[in-house]
Amino acid sequence: MSENTPDLDAAARDIVRAGQRLDARGWVPATAGNISRRLPDGRIAITRSGCHKGFLSEQDVITVDLAGQPHDPANRPSAETLLHCQIYRLLPDVGAVLHGHSVASTVLSMIEASPRILLSDYEVQKVFAGQDTHEATVPVPLFPNDQDIARLAREVEPHVADMPAGYIIRGHGVYVWGRDMGMALARLEGLEFLLACELEKRKLKA
Numbered sequence: 157m158s159e160n161t162p163d164l165d166a167a168a169r170d171i172v173r174a175g176q177r178l179d180a181r182g183w184v185p186a187t188a189g190n191i192s193r194r195l196p197d198g199r200i201a202i203t204r205s206g207c208h209k210g211f212l213s214e215q216d217v218i219t220v221d222l223a224g225q226p227h228d229p230a231n232r233p234s235a236e237t238l239l240h241c242q243i244y245r246l247l248p249d250v251g252a253v254l255h256g257h258s259v260a261s262t263v264l265s266m267i268e269a270s271p272r273i274l275l276s277d278y279e280v281q282k283v284f285a286g287q288d289t290h291e292a293t294v295p296v297p298l299f300p301n302d303q304d305i306a307r308l309a310r311e312v313e314p315h316v317a318d319m320p321a322g323y324i325i326r327g328h329g330v331y332v333w334g335r336d337m338g339m340a341l342a343r344l345e346g347l348e349f350l351l352a353c354e355l356e357k358r359k360l361k362a
């Protein structure tokens with residue numbers, strides 16, 4: 157077992173802890189957000205739909221195949237399972253995916269007119285894939301929200317391989333990933349910090 161593909165028990169523990177972390181930061185209000193890990197046999201461990209992510213138990217983590225089908229038909233995986241599976245399918249090195257609904261990602265994505273938020277000059281942007289200087293611009297793509305997750309996944313699909321910091325669904329929330337849960341959490345914390353900074357800057361300019 158490698159760190160980025162733990163067995164189901166370890167993955168479930170990882171997901172429960174990540175849910176508590178996201179909840180402590182205020183990024184998964186009510187039943188918002190979903191969390192997943194890749195397993196060594198290629199299955200995906202993901203949160204059940206409708207659970208509060210701060211109060212998950214290991215039984216709230218279930219398995220789906222890469223097409224998003226639950227192995228036990230009695231289990232209802234996250235409504236956004238297809239967005240997780242898409243990332244694992246397109247990015248073989250990814251071991252963990254996080255989705256949250258922070259205030260900063262929700263508000264900024266609703267007021268930004270262009271199809272991306274550009275992050276520049278921040279030291280913290282070095283947490284993202286392939287970034288080694290603040291003297292660069294990291295784009296965070298914005299996609300219109302859609303209750304049809306399969307259609308939303310088709311919209312996102314051509315861009316997934318070229319997103320150093322993840323992406324945002326407008327008025328909804330962020331998707332971030334990493335080779336393991338530690339990396340995914342670091343990227344999410346980095347992105348949320350920078351979105352909070354951008355929101356503060358825009359308030360000061362208003």
Ligand SMILES: CSCCC(=O)C(=O)COP(=O)(O)O
Nearest residue numbers: 188189190205206207234235
């Ligand atoms: C109350 S949040 C609406 C659903 C959502 O956007 C979300 O992230 C949680 O959905 P899930 O099916 O994964 O619980």
Ligand SMILES: [Zn+2]
Nearest residue numbers: 188189328329
């Ligand atoms: Zn959501």
